[in-house]
Amino acid sequence: MADTKNLWGGRFKGKADPGFAAFNNSFRFDRRLFEADIVSSLAYSHALVGAGVFTPEEANAIAAALQKILENGSSDPDFFNDSTAEDVHSFVESKLTELTGDLGRKLHTGRSRNDQVATDFRLWVRRAIDNLSVVLKETESALLDFAEVNREVVIPGYTHLQRAQPVLLAHWCLAYFEMFARDLDRVKDARRRVNVLPLGSAALAGNSFPIDRNALAAELEFESISQNSLDAVSDRDFCVEFLSACSVIMMHLSRLAEDIITYSTTEFGLIELGDAIATGSSLMPQKKNPDSMELVRGKAGRVFGDLLGLLTTLKGLPLAYNKDMQEDKEAVFDAFDTTTTCLRVTQTVLGNIQINKRRALAAASSGYMNATELADYLVRKGMPFRSAHETVGRIVMHALQNEKEIEALTIEELRSFSALIGEDIYAALTLEKTLASKTQTGGTSPAQVALALANARRSLGGV
Numbered sequence: 001m002a003d004t005k006n007l008w009g010g011r012f013k014g015k016a017d018p019g020f021a022a023f024n025n026s027f028r029f030d031r032r033l034f035e036a037d038i039v040s041s042l043a044y045s046h047a048l049v050g051a052g053v054f055t056p057e058e059a060n061a062i063a064a065a066l067q068k069i070l071e072n073g074s075s076d077p078d079f080f081n082d083s084t085a086e087d088v089h090s091f092v093e094s095k096l097t098e099l100t101g102d103l104g105r106k107l108h109t110g111r112s113r114n115d116q117v118a119t120d121f122r123l124w125v126r127r128a129i130d131n132l133s134v135v136l137k138e139t140e141s142a143l144l145d146f147a148e149v150n151r152e153v154v155i156p157g158y159t160h161l162q163r164a165q166p167v168l169l170a171h172w173c174l175a176y177f178e179m180f181a182r183d184l185d186r187v188k189d190a191r192r193r194v195n196v197l198p199l200g201s202a203a204l205a206g207n208s209f210p211i212d213r214n215a216l217a218a219e220l221e222f223e224s225i226s227q228n229s230l231d232a233v234s235d236r237d238f239c240v241e242f243l244s245a246c247s248v249i250m251m252h253l254s255r256l257a258e259d260i261i262t263y264s265t266t267e268f269g270l271i272e273l274g275d276a277i278a279t280g281s282s283l284m285p286q287k288k289n290p291d292s293m294e295l296v297r298g299k300a301g302r303v304f305g306d307l308l309g310l311l312t313t314l315k316g317l318p319l320a321y322n323k324d325m326q327e328d329k330e331a332v333f334d335a336f337d338t339t340t341t342c343l344r345v346t347q348t349v350l351g352n353i354q355i356n357k358r359r360a361l362a363a364a365s366s367g368y369m370n371a372t373e374l375a376d377y378l379v380r381k382g383m384p385f386r387s388a389h390e391t392v393g394r395i396v397m398h399a400l401q402n403e404k405e406i407e408a409l410t411i412e413e414l415r416s417f418s419a420l421i422g423e424d425i426y427a428a429l430t431l432e433k434t435l436a437s438k439t440q441t442g443g444t445s446p447a448q449v450a451l452a453l454a455n456a457r458r459s460l461g462g463v
Contacts, residue, residue, distance in 0.1 A: 133184060
């Protein structure tokens with residue numbers, strides 16, 4: 001097993017207790033920052049040339065060694081094995097000094113692990129946001145694909161899980177599209193606050209060497225530099241914000257999962273799950289379980305826990321850096337992995353479900369879901385809405401007692417509640433008329449839904 005020297009050992013005579021060392025070490029998970037550490041170290045070596053610490057030749061030697069380390073890490077599956085490194089930063093430095101000797105030891109001049117890890121982590125989160133944005137757009141596209149395939153399908157819309165008004169299935173899809181569009185805006189907005197360079201802040205008080213931080217920011221593609229060194233090394237707001245964005249995405253995915261789970265039950269029967277996304281029962285041969293969506297729903301709680309855990313960790317920390325902050329990475333890594341996986345599984349589900357069109361149509365056409373249309377009809381005839389609402393309530397009660405839908409009542413029955421009702425009421429109560437009347441922006445009329453689908457597809461660009 002290769003030995004890696006700690007970056008802080010000069011102050012100590014004895015060795016750390018093995019149990020504590022294992023407890024303290026973070027290499028098993030922060031090795032995910034490996035590429036970011038190479039990139040930020042390379043940029044810092046260039047800054048040290050400007051500060052007069054490195055000659056251009058020395059910086060070139062450092063760059064060649066860092067590139068070799070990066071290539072080895074990318075191509076050799078065993079490269080990270082058997083290392084006793086405390087963290088990824090000491091791992092990279094040890095590999096660098098193996099290749100360059102004392103020259104590698106100069107790279108840390110004016111730099112602390114505090115500003116180093118903050119920079120590396122921001123680089124990683126920035127890329128994670130970019131990757132998550134792509135997956136979000138792919139999920140939006142999958143929703144639109146599903147909507148367009150089922151463009152003519154009508155389903156019941158629900159409030160309180162009670163049938164309320166009929167809507168196009170595409171309208172339901174577009175509701176979730178709007179949620180994911182906000183999620184996309186949210187992560188992109190968070191990226192702006194992630195993209196602030198802390199490097200050059202050293203441990204907490206700032207850098208004593210004439211590092212050109214603006215040049216560093218430009219090389220690493222940061223939009224700005226931090227303005228306070230204490231804050232720069234101890235700020236984990238960007239992690240909290242990223243976890244918050246992931247949590248909202250997971251909340252939306254969980255709501256979508258719940259709808260799909262509910263609609264696929266025998267009681268609702270609106271959706272049939274494909275074999276590719278369901279499982280069976282070990283005891284009951286007839287079962288087809290929506291495990292894919294149940295897991296998505298369940299994993300939402302896991303990501304919420306990542307957010308709450310980090311908030312709790314940070315809430316009592318004094319300035320500046322504290323080892324507690326090591327807990328940020330596993331939470332962020334887990335939330336990113338979980339959210340990305342759940343988005344991809346949801347895409348798969350949307351491509352493997354079938355709508356029971358007959359059952360959906362029957363459900364959307366029954367249960368007095370045109371009651372609001374009758375009230376609106378009376379309003380158009382001159383009745384105040386509150387009076388119309390009360391009148392239709394009495395009509396529904398009469399229909400219930402006679403086990404009829406409203407449109408099955410005779411004109412005489414209907415007119416016994418209001419003389420304003422004429423023969424034209426039957427046309428007004430049809431499913432087609434009910435849908436077509438919702439013509440305002442955001443409504444479920446076929447024309448509005450077609451426009452919304454086109455606008456949604458356009459917003460995705462080439463996805």
